[in-house]
Amino acid sequence: MRKQMSSTFHRRSASLRVMPHHAVHTHLIAVAEPLFPDLVAAIRHQGPLELPLRNDLPFPTYLCRAISGQQISVKAAQSIWARVEASAEATPLLDHFHADNAETLRACGLSGAKTRTIITIAETHRTVGLDTDLLKSLPVAERTARLTEIWGVGQWTADMMNIFYFGEQDVWPDGDVAARKTLERLTSKRRKTVRTAAMFKPYRSWLAYYMWAHVDAPPDGAPG
Secondary structure, eight states: OOOOOIIISSSSSSSOOEEOOOOHHHHHHHHHHHTTHHHHHHHHHOOOOEEEESSOHHHHHHHHHHHHHSSSHHHHHHHHHHHHHHHHHTTTTTOOOGGGGHHHHHHTOOOOOHHHHHHHHHHHHHHTOHHHHHHHOOOOHHHHHHHSSTTTTTTHHHHHHHHOOOOOOOOOOOOOHHHHHHHHHOOTTTTTHHHHHHHHOOHHHHHHHHHHHHSSSSSOOOOO
8 A cells, every 4th residue: 555645645625725737737748748648648637736735734733643644544544633632632732742642642543653753743843843934944855854854754754745735846756656656657667767757847746746646547548
């Protein structure tokens, strides 16, 4: 099962804010057209997509919620997070994410690794600060470096935060198996996907989003 991209992050929802998309759709087709007919067909089939932003929560809380929902179904993720919130009772959620409450969090359905990661995120916020505005002001590479210093937060998670929370339009998540393998099938297995994706700067986040959409709803007879 691929990570929770299609369920946790990129499903369209009325609660999500979106960025302009028609010009990006045209740009991606124009770049792909000379070399990659299958990719062109896939992008055209999806039509202009909306790249959602899910930043309605403070960043540390959103990051904790994203961690809790990775590699499980949407329904399971929602159920576990509801239990986590209920377990906090009147305590602010980030204050509840403390080593003293590890067993309580585990009892909500979180794995040991997820519990440790969430507690570490909250502790990092309490001691160093994970200020949303400050993180948003940083270049992608620096923001990514700060996030991946946190135990349990890897490159893939940082990429998802950059795309779907901070709205970065030019992040290629090569560690996402679905995005990488789909781009490879639609272009060339002889080219490194990082190199192929680089052709689509400054809209590599959108390219990834089209790859996920293709996995969810490929045209009849399409590769992948």
